[in-house]
Amino acid sequence: MVQRTFGPYGGQFVSELLMPLIHEVHTAYAQVKDDDEFQNQLSLLFRDYVGRPSPLWHAKRITDDLGGAQIYFKRDELNHTGAHKINNCLGQILLAQRMGKRRIIAETGAGQHGVATATVCALFNIPCTIYMGAKDVARQRPNIMRMTLLGAEIKPVETGNKTLKDAMNEAMRDWAEHAEDTYYLIGTAAGPHPYPTMVRDFQSVIGRELRWQSMEHLGRLPDHLVACLGGGSNALGLFHPFLDDPVAMYGVEAGGSGINTDHHAASLTMGTPGILHGNMTYLLQDDQGQIKNAHSIAAGLDYPGIGPEHAYLKDTGRVHYETATDKEALAAFQYCARMEGILPALEPAHAIAFVQKLAPTLPKDDILVMNLCGRGDKDLLTIADALGIDLS
Amino acid sequence: MKRIPETFARLKRENRAAFIPYLMVGDPDLATTERLLCALADLGCGAIELGLPFSDPVADGPVIQAAGLRALKNPASFSDIFAMIRRFRQKYAHIPLVFMGYANPVYRYGTEMFCNEASHAGVDALLLVDVPMEEQGAFTHPALPLIPLMTPLTPKDRQAAILSSCDPNSFVYLVARVGITGKATALTGTLRILYETAKKQSHVPVVLGFGIKTPHDIAHVATFADGVVMGSAFVNLYARTHPLLMGETLHPDVQVFIEDCCQSTYTFSKKG
Numbered sequence: 105m106v107q108r109t110f111g112p113y114g115g116q117f118v119s120e121l122l123m124p125l126i127h128e129v130h131t132a133y134a135q136v137k138d139d140d141e142f143q144n145q146l147s148l149l150f151r152d153y154v155g156r157p158s159p160l161w162h163a164k165r166i167t168d169d170l171g172g173a174q175i176y177f178k179r180d181e182l183n184h185t186g187a188h189k190i191n192n193c194l195g196q197i198l199l200a201q202r203m204g205k206r207r208i209i210a211e212t213g214a215g216q217h218g219v220a221t222a223t224v225c226a227l228f229n230i231p232c233t234i235y236m237g238a239k240d241v242a243r244q245r246p247n248i249m250r251m252t253l254l255g256a257e258i259k260p261v262e263t264g265n266k267t268l269k270d271a272m273n274e275a276m277r278d279w280a281e282h283a284e285d286t287y288y289l290i291g292t293a294a295g296p297h298p299y300p301t302m303v304r305d306f307q308s309v310i311g312r313e314l315r316w317q318s319m320e321h322l323g324r325l326p327d328h329l330v331a332c333l334g335g336g337s338n339a340l341g342l343f344h345p346f347l348d349d350p351v352a353m354y355g356v357e358a359g360g361s362g363i364n365t366d367h368h369a370a371s372l373t374m375g376t377p378g379i380l381h382g383n384m385t386y387l388l389q390d391d392q393g394q395i396k397n398a399h400s401i402a403a404g405l406d407y408p409g410i411g412p413e414h415a416y417l418k419d420t421g422r423v424h425y426e427t428a429t430d431k432e433a434l435a436a437f438q439y440c441a442r443m444e445g446i447l448p449a450l451e452p453a454h455a456i457a458f459v460q461k462l463a464p465t466l467p468k469d470d471i472l473v474m475n476l477c478g479r480g481d482k483d484l485l486t487i488a489d490a491l492g493i494d495l496s
Numbered sequence: 497m498k499r500i501p502e503t504f505a506r507l508k509r510e511n512r513a514a515f516i517p518y519l520m521v522g523d524p525d526l527a528t529t530e531r532l533l534c535a536l537a538d539l540g541c542g543a544i545e546l547g548l549p550f551s552d553p554v555a556d557g558p559v560i561q562a563a564g565l566r567a568l569k570n571p572a573s574f575s576d577i578f579a580m581i582r583r584f585r586q587k588y589a590h591i592p593l594v595f596m597g598y599a600n601p602v603y604r605y606g607t608e609m610f611c612n613e614a615s616h617a618g619v620d621a622l623l624l625v626d627v628p629m630e631e632q633g634a635f636t637h638p639a640l641p642l643i644p645l646m647t648p649l650t651p652k653d654r655q656a657a658i659l660s661s662c663d664p665n666s667f668v669y670l671v672a673r674v675g676i677t678g679k680a681t682a683l684t685g686t687l688r689i690l691y692e693t694a695k696k697q698s699h700v701p702v703v704l705g706f707g708i709k710t711p712h713d714i715a716h717v718a719t720f721a722d723g724v725v726m727g728s729a730f731v732n733l734y735a736r737t738h739p740l741l742m743g744e745t746l747h748p749d750v751q752v753f754i755e756d757c758c759q760s761t762y763t764f765s766k767k768g
Contacts, residue, residue: 117599117626119555120645121674124654263561269552276554281675283649379599379626380552392571393604394551 106134107301110416116296118382121280129287130298132203137305142198149194150309153227154184156191157313160321160473165443166459173328173466175459177476178314178342181448187478188307188338189220189291195306196289197224205287208232211275213240213268213334214404214451215247216478217291222256232289233257235274237267240403247482265397268334268407272381292335293411296382300412307341314473315345328472330354330462332455333372333425334404336411338477343423352424355414356458358400359427369398371410372418372425385412401430401490402450404478428457434490436460437480449478450486499592499620500543500665504701504722507542513761514542514723515714516703517730517754518596520563521546522572528741530580532734535746537588540758542723545623548577548597555625557678559728563735574605578617585618594643596623599635611637621666629658641666646702648673648690659698667701667723670694672708678728681707683716691720711756718761726757 136142150156161177180188208225212218218234225232238260264270279288293303318326331339333355343353360368375386388396388408398408417423436457440448455474488495521529549567602610623643627635641663662668672681695702704717705725717724737747
């Protein structure tokens with residue numbers, strides 16, 4: 105069984121044209137989910153191509169500075185391609201290959217999923233087309249270069265707010281046009297069933313590793329988990345293997361210019377339930393059900409929805425959802441760089457900003473693990489711009 | 497109300513297919529929609545499809561996307577739309593009106609309230625593009641039957657399930673090809689076979705849409721189909737015509753085009 109809904113959330117809200125394709129993906133995934141050969145193939149790719157397991161790093165200087173819980177980083181930014189996205193891409197490309205698909209499409213926000221998709225498509229020799237909002241194309245130039253070098257075709261999307269939501273719209277239109285030979289490699293734990301469950305399962309390698317790393321190195325499970333949220337796949341990957349344990353969990357949404365303004369991406373904190381991109385979930389929308397534009401300095405969080413499982417975990421209270429603003433994330437980026445010698449992506453910089461608030465309130469023997477889900481190289485131009493640094 | 501089965505029964509007696517133009521509600525404003533609706537009814541359209549604008553129309557091509565954006569610049573509320581339809585219904589009691597849109601605005605308004613109010617205003621059925629059979633439960637309401645979609649990719653057993661679950665006061669919308677709205681459809685023998693396979697099993701009318709551009713296309717499809725929808729081509733025409741309306745009168749270019757479309761629905765032959 106592949107989980108179809110999460111309480112009232114999830115589902116398959118797509119046009120009839122896509123239903124046979126989605127059923128096909130579901131059937132294929134249900135077959136490989138517990139297939140040893142498939143899972144072994146994936147494990148080897150994780151080890152030898154991605155470089156997993158990602159290390160568990162004790163951020164001692166930050167721990168001492170904040171003066172509370174022991175802070176650890178799960179270092180998924182050290183993965184090949186520089187983010188957690190590759191975990192999911194490898195799982196899905198193996199699936200697409202088994203399904204005999206001859207073409208891959210994907211949407212990308214920050215470009216990390218685009219880069220990971222372009223990477224696995226190069227590795228598996230399948231042509232791919234990446235949809236990316238024109239605004240994101242402009243602010244993530246290094247990733248455009250990487251995708252191009254990897255052989256991907258990039259299609260800038262000029263509709264709407266020209267960010268991730270619009271890229272996803274275009275990818276879905278492409279899928280409907282090329283229904284017969286194309287596989288849609290969705291980058292986060294959202295979209296129509298089975299994607300939210302499948303992407304979560306592929307990303308759960310993060311939390312599964314953390315379980316044994318924590319037991320082996322620290323002698324027990326962590327007390328607190330923190331991760332940033334765009335669509336929510338890195339957070340679910342970290343959280344999911346711990347949902348039945350007494351572990352506190354915090355998802356950090358993009359607060360943009362502040363959640364009391366119109367410029368943020370805090371779908372869970374400020375949104376309401378609705379239907380978009382194949383699933384029912386929390387959305388930023390107006391009272392007529394039109395989807396609002398999200399805003400975040402971090403392109404990977406700039407999305408007005410959220411994976412449906414997070415919607416459920418919010419309603420049940422299992423996970424706490426918090427926000428960090430653009431400003432706080434920028435400050436946290438600089439803090440992490442100087443304290444630990446690590447340039448985080450702007451997305452996990454939101455999680456660091458929250459850790460800065462949470463850790464000092466916790467006892468010193470508590471263990472807090474934050475998913476450092478991406479590295480900051482891709483953001484240097486954005487950061488230079490925000491800090492008024494002239495690179496020319 | 498049984499406007500849909502009654503209309504299709506009447507058209508069949510007249511050896512005609514239903515010509516069903518699509519227009520976006522509130523594009524560019526509700527007053528234009530109201531006058532356009534009356535003009536289309538006067539010209540003898542079989543039914544009218546009213547698009548409900550949505551910010552993220554993933555099944556639509558550029559023409560209908562742009563129409564939605566124009567409508568959302570100064571968005572009409574559902575209560576304004578229902579009031580407009582009530583006024584229309586005082587003059588035009590019989591022509592079927594169907595809504596076509598996406599799930600979220602309906603869900604946000606409250607499905608129960610939406611269906612009741614739309615039905616009371618005089619809407620006959622509802623097509624929600626992103627609500628397939630699997631999700632219809634929450635949108636099924638006795639006051640406002642759903643219009644299911646079928647496509648060339650819909651497997652046989654699924655076709656049968658869709659057809660048998662279709663409300664007798666509604667119709668099935670057969671999508672003529674894969675892809676999004678707007679691009680031309682090749683009118684081939686395969687299309688006719690696709691249609692006839694679906695029609696054979698159906699207890700309700702089956703209308704064909706997607707990529708129908710000209711009266712000539714309609715004449716071709718009318719030889720085998722119960723009805724034919726024209727979306728992007730009509731939206732493109734009315735959006736580019738200035739002035740579209742002078743008082744209650746349509747611009748002659750649009751009027752002649754619609755007359756041609758309606759005229760093309762006579763099949764001059766008996767259908768089975």
